[in-house]
Amino acid sequence: MASERNVLVTGGARGIGRSISEHLSGLGWKVVATYNTGLDEARELNRTHGVDMRQLDLTDRSRTRDFVRRICDEFQFHALVNNAGILEKESFEEFTFDVWDKTFEVNVTAPLILAQEIGLRMPHGGSIVNIASTDAHIGSFRSIAYSASKAALLSVTRSLANVLGPRGVRVNAVTPGWVDSGILSERYEAARLTPLGRNGSPEDIARIVAFLLSSDASFITGASIVADGGYTGVDYFMKKENDSLG
Template sequence: MDLANRAKTVEFAHQIRNEFPFSALVNNAGILEKEPFEGMTLDAWDRTLEVNITAPLILAQAIGPRMSPGSSIVNVASTDAYVGSFRGIAYSASKAALLSATRSLANVLGPRGVRVNAVTPGWVDSGILTESYEAEILTPLGRNGRPEDIAKIVTFLLSPDAAFITGASIVADGGYTGVDYFMMKEDQSFG
């Protein structure tokens, strides 16, 4: 399924919404194109936003209103939504937009009893992009996340145990966004 192709995404969403009764939807697809600002193309920008924000919206719009009360949608964002980027401006912008869309979807689907939340992972050893950073693990927990760390949070948000949580984003980054790395280096300089 090519979520960068809007027509195919809409067709897919309309097809599956009538085939299955949904009680859960997890929007986990995403792309990151690391381009320098000077070489960033609008095609890469459009493709990134199409996959990372438009496709989740299309799926939520097609499926959310048909979900029964107690159902849940979970969007997978990124801690990149909270910071500026050097080589991934479209990715950071799309993940920030996804967090805003999550809150808005919670507002419009809440009266139907459908909850919408987000998980916001930091570095996760998923086999994509983290290998070159392993020597520089900078979380207070001393490790990157594991896919199962994120899966457990998604499972919780889909469960009845999260029945009063909607419009929220759970940051799962091992404390990464809570560290000021200049202050950390300053502390390390005192040995």
């Protein structure tokens, strides 16, 4: 039963991660979630939904390794949601590999460490979901490290599906487009270019994650579900041309 199942959600105190934590808790999962700096949000989530909140800085590889080994001594996880991620804007003229290294540590290396340690301990039927981004499929102007890291995460997802599949553990990704998670600004016109006419909500992504963790998705692994309201299927100039003729 779902009520007997444990799930670890990284970056679970804010935005999409918070909605995932809340949604899975409502479905009866025992949710353990990490946070880095959102102490107030973490305390509130613990109070309102009983989520077991643990502080973790994923930029520090040794701490990540120590954390996952300690938490695996406390729980047997049936699911893992690698949601935590960072995006730092940079101009190419002032590009530094400090940003690159930090972004890849949090967005790619940490999910791999967690998937290895937890995935190898999961019972048959376990599931891992990585939260990627549609930025993985396009070139970037001021977030090269972020886009590259999310593309790498999708590749890691497919590889993990290959190596953990024989153990009965599925690994998939959710690839959100523009989501109103407290980061966006109204100046972006993504909603006007999206066929569904709106940005996504964190709850939209949480419901997809819940599906991928469920037995309803028992034959899905190595996949990425794009959740962008159709945004990536729209060419900007063709849309403008159509609007001008309407």
